[in-house]
Amino acid sequence: MSAVNIWEKMLNIDRRWIFLGIGVVSIVPFFINFGMPVRTTREVESIYDYVDELGSDNAIFISFDFAPGTSAENMPMAVAVMRHAFYNDIPVFMTANYPLHHGMMLAAMEYVFNPTTEGFYEDVDFEDWKDLREAGVTGKYELIEAWENQGNQLPEGALGWVFEGRDYAALGYAPVFNLVILGMTVSIETQYPVDAHGNSTGEMPMLQEHKSLREVDMALTSSGSGACVWWVTYAREKMGLPIAFGLTAVMATDYFPYLQAGQVIGQMGGLRGAAEYEVLLTENGITPSTDKAFRGMDVQSAAHILIILLIIMGNIAFFAGGFHKKTLLKGGR
């Protein structure tokens, strides 16, 4: 076998071997923990710091602008910010810009409220605390006290109570979402007369305190499409609402100009960005441990090393085999 043939064979390797290699290096690190460190970047820290400054008098939006196809990247970002907000008692409005994204919002809530999730929050449905609401008990801390005085106990392992309508409002999907954002600059209730569970938003204490986007302090769009720009266009530019981006890695480079121009306060790029936020949450005692994004970072590193090696090997084969010479390239490879 001539030398050229070896290089040619390397360049024409059956791609299924590469898939197999990627598969193996993507599975092994789940069983053998390498413990690769995740250093936080300024773009993610700025979102964390901004949310950390807020409290129960403020409110934020988390917009679930992604479909199941990118939930591996977008979901951990949204979940991390949601948990941060709940920890700081910041009311959270949740929206979705497309019918499929509505399901992602419900899935995120299910995850954060699920007792099997480490550091979950105990959810209280809107109807369940109707009597307290009608008695005028709507402040977070007096509400917890009154709720527990009724004999309710925080389950073991739960980080706190979250009351629907007080701590969060699952607004969900509404059509022509860019115009919905624009409409919410005047009134949130007009755009969402009822929430995703059929509750009247007008009766929700958090909507009575934060009637429009002008009374909201930040919107995070966890996005798998260009729709994230709607928040910049219709909320940031219209009335100066601070926006944070949580984007898939594929999109990240395209949206750095918005960061550079100061139109967004920060940007989480891909699984790595979500992992950074999880690290910040854990380091500051907000969550007991890091979550799925962080656990995936060892795999990410291992897969990247393999891809880098394959690129180097491919280039060696290309040049050593003389394929960079035009005459050989014309030879029919």
Added chain:
Amino acid sequence: MYDIIGIWVGAFFTLAIYSFLYKENPIYRLAEHLVVGISAGYGMAITYQITVKPRLIDPLLSGDHWILLIPGILGLLYITRFIPRISWLSRYPIGFYMGTAMGVGFPLTMKANVLRQLEGAMVPLYQSGMAWYEVTGNIVMILGTLAALIYFFFSKPHKGLFFGTGSKIGIWVIMVGFGATFGFTVMGRISLLIGRIQYLLGDWLHLIE
């Protein structure tokens, strides 16, 4: 019980989609078609349940909001696309939507995507108190932006010091941008794989947390 069935169905279709990596097969095609069909069906159901019903049908049935008949009928005109004889009627809702979106969106879009971006590119090369890396970053950004713009300026031949060298630098700048995008794309694709593996090994097989 339903959760367990759901997880098994999810695992089956994950493996069905990944079976394409070996070669095209009927199971993969079944999964692919189901994704399209179920997404469309789910979208329709959600749209009806949380939009059409509570925002149009229920208020109309309550008899208080007859004004909603106007957008309701306008929306229904979309369906005339399927009836060739009166399909021209569908142009009205499309025209209404395009006109509204254009009118509302144009000024804000210009501001967000053009004017603010221009503003963001107008940074001082040097100011007292600036760290060296900020100065370097600003110089690279301004020269890079100019070089990339020169590359896309086709009214003059790319020759000489300004257009020739500028466009060559522009190509390099664009290539660096493509490289960064490629790197992020690889990261993104691997992330999606990680998500599926976490589902298979964790939710399905319970081998990992």
